[in-house]
Amino acid sequence: MKRIVIDLETLNEKDIEFKEEIDEIIALEVAPKTQDMEDGKIDVWDVLEPLGKKGLLGLRYPKELGGRGSSYIQEMLLSEALCYESLVYDMVRGSSVYPAGLISFFGKQKTLGKHIKPLVTGEKKGCFCFTEPDAGSDLSRMKTIYEKDEDGNFILNGEKRFITNGSVADLMVVYGRNGAFIVESNFEGFEMLEEYKLMGLHGLNLGHLKFTNVKVPKENILFYRELKTTTEGVQKKRTSAISSMQQFLGPERVAMSLQALAVAKRAIEIAVQYSQERVQFKQPISEFEGINFKVAEMAANFEAGKALWAKASKNPTNPALAATCKLFVVTSTHKICDEALQIMGGIGYTTKYPVERLLRDIRLHRIGGGTDEIMKYIIQKDIYKGFNRPIGEESKKKGEFQF
Ligand SMILES: Cc1cc2nc3c(=O)[nH]c(=O)nc-3n(C[C@H](O)[C@H](O)[C@H](O)COP(=O)(O)OP(=O)(O)OC[C@H]3O[C@@H](n4cnc5c(N)ncnc54)[C@H](O)[C@@H]3O)c2cc1C
Numbered sequence: 197m198k199r200i201v202i203d204l205e206t207l208n209e210k211d212i213e214f215k216e217e218i219d220e221i222i223a224l225e226v227a228p229k230t231q232d233m234e235d236g237k238i239d240v241w242d243v244l245e246p247l248g249k250k251g252l253l254g255l256r257y258p259k260e261l262g263g264r265g266s267s268y269i270q271e272m273l274l275s276e277a278l279c280y281e282s283l284v285y286d287m288v289r290g291s292s293v294y295p296a297g298l299i300s301f302f303g304k305q306k307t308l309g310k311h312i313k314p315l316v317t318g319e320k321k322g323c324f325c326f327t328e329p330d331a332g333s334d335l336s337r338m339k340t341i342y343e344k345d346e347d348g349n350f351i352l353n354g355e356k357r358f359i360t361n362g363s364v365a366d367l368m369v370v371y372g373r374n375g376a377f378i379v380e381s382n383f384e385g386f387e388m389l390e391e392y393k394l395m396g397l398h399g400l401n402l403g404h405l406k407f408t409n410v411k412v413p414k415e416n417i418l419f420y421r422e423l424k425t426t427t428e429g430v431q432k433k434r435t436s437a438i439s440s441m442q443q444f445l446g447p448e449r450v451a452m453s454l455q456a457l458a459v460a461k462r463a464i465e466i467a468v469q470y471s472q473e474r475v476q477f478k479q480p481i482s483e484f485e486g487i488n489f490k491v492a493e494m495a496a497n498f499e500a501g502k503a504l505w506a507k508a509s510k511n512p513t514n515p516a517l518a519a520t521c522k523l524f525v526v527t528s529t530h531k532i533c534d535e536a537l538q539i540m541g542g543i544g545y546t547t548k549y550p551v552e553r554l555l556r557d558i559r560l561h562r563i564g565g566g567t568d569e570i571m572k573y574i575i576q577k578d579i580y581k582g583f584n585r586p587i588g589e590e591s592k593k594k595g596e597f598q599f
Contacts, residue, residue: 201276201457201502206269214270215277221250222277230282233399234553240288240399241321241364247289248318254293262316272454272509279458283557284399286455291360295322295369295378298418307415308378311367323365325356325405326441332358333570335441340372342412342420350417352379352410355389358564362403363391370407371441375420377412385410396556445566446518450508452565453525457505459558460498460529466551467491467536474541481539490535497528516578516588523571526561533558 200215207215225246232238247253248262256271257263264270278285296315299308314320331337340354354372356362370379379386390404468491471482481487501524508514508521533555537544544551562568578588 200273201454201461201505202269202272203502203506207273211267211269211273214266215273218252218274218277221247221252222281226278226285227281230550233282233284236398240284240401241318243285244289244292245318248316251317253289253318254296254316257296257312257316262313272451275451275454276458279455280462282399282553283455283459283560284397287397287400288361290451291324292318292322292365294324295367298324298369298376299378302418304418308418311378315367320366321361321364322367322369323359323361323403324369324371325359325362326371327358328355329357333567338371338373340370340407341423342372342375342377345411348414350377350412350414350420352377352385352407352412355404355406357404358392359403359405361401362405363388363401365403368405369418374423376418376441377420378416378418379407379410379412383410383412395559396553397560442515443513446515447512448565449518449522449571450505450512452561453501453505453508453521456526456529456558456561457498457501459554460494460501460525460532463529463533463536463551463554464491464494464498466549467494467539470540470543470549487539490539494532494535497532501525501528511588514588515574518588519566519571519574520587522561522565523568523575526558527568529558530555530562 226243229238229243233240233243244253251259251262251264252274254262255264255266255274256268258265275286275290278289293315296312299305299312305312311320315322326335326338328338328340330339338354340352340356342350342352345351352370352372354370356370359365359368362368366381368379368381369376381388385408387406387408388403389406392402392404394400394402468482471487471491472480474481482491504521504524508517512518533551537551537555540549540551543549546552566574575587
């Protein structure tokens with residue numbers, strides 16, 4: 197088995213069997229299709245649908261719901277293996293199954309449970325919608341709102357942009373100032389305004405969505421907080437609805453860090469092999485300190501990132517630790533990919549090797565899931581509360597607002 201990001205010692209026999217199985221599936225069914233997806237010849241779902249049939253999209257769900265009842269570590273093994281091929285696979289997979297996760301988390305199986313299996317198997321596609329034209333890093337500027345109508349159902353108005361899988365999703369978790377609901381793309385008043393063209397991550401189906409007087413049945417509530425009419429009351433309730441969402445951001449950031457580590461590993465492997473084969477001035481370029489010191493730095497950052505991820509993955513809801521992990525891992529992976537390209541000279545800048553794609557794709561991780569600057573904001577807030585204590589300890593105090 198190949199050297200992997202997750203430490204081998206943490207795996208039991210079942211995990212190793214699982215890893216061998218997915219390595220084979222990915223080698224035979226995923227890797228050969230990646231270039232076609234990159235070139236727009238096939239859709240990402242041409243690759244993901246067969247994985248859904250094998251129970252690999254929402255693998256932690258039980259078999260009867262289309263998953264495999266797998267462990268967290270097995271999901272991470274899959275994530276890592278997919279991202280080694282392309283970040284797009286795992287980002288779309290994670291976004292698509294996200295609504296099923298919230299239905300379970302908020303205990304809405306009775307009213308919304310019928311959606312879980314189709315999402316887990318990939319029969320239906322999902323997405324999650326936080327970001328708006330006026331609310332990116334600052335989610336308190338969110339305008340999207342649910343208003344109760346006379347029969348107890350809700351009217352949704354708002355706009356969401358940069359939504360992974362948004363242009364193709366059947367089911368959306370749409371966050372508003374006062375709650376989050378499951379919204380179906382066939383509800384009247386929903387429009388997909390645009391699918392963005394992207395620098396990297398080709399195939400992500402990134403959508404700009406609009407909701408105009410969309411009638412959402414009350415059964416579709418994930419959570420809802422009534423807004424008060426006074427300015428003071430509105431502010432208070434809005435903050436409380438937004439902080440309900442914050443608890444999902446830490447685990448997302450830790451998961452994004454693992455995705456980045458898989459990309460870093462691929463870039464290092466390609467650069468190391470190339471530098472041993474490429475001869476200039478009568479010797480492999482790996483003999484030049486200018487090259488092999490780059491490799492040393494890449495490897496050191498990769499190992500440090502792995503250690504930080506191992507720590508953060510044990511406590512993913514600690515906001516400052518998750519932010520520290522994401523900031524370090526994604527910025528160092530971006531640098532690793534850039535240095536890998538530099539090691540390869542001109543051929544690195546062509547599409548003959550995937551390094552240029554890795555570099556374009558990983559750039560998103562410094563923006564999505566919270567930008568580098570927002571990660572720094574979270575970390576410095578924590579540090580100024582007292583440096584001589586474990587990171588994030590203070591952040592766990594009840595009721596505290598976190599990004
Ligand atoms: C490919 C892609 C996929 C995405 N997928 C999803 C998705 O599925 N669902 C979803 O809801 N969203 C998604 N997003 C949105 C993403 O989370 C936002 O783009 C991100 O949070 C940043 O918001 P923004 O783009 O509005 O930038 P802004 O918030 O406008 O930031 C612009 C710049 O200002 C800086 N800045 C802002 N505030 C501060 C501050 N306090 N201090 C210092 N600097 C600051 C930022 O760091 C950044 O450099 C996706 C985005 C992309 C590009």
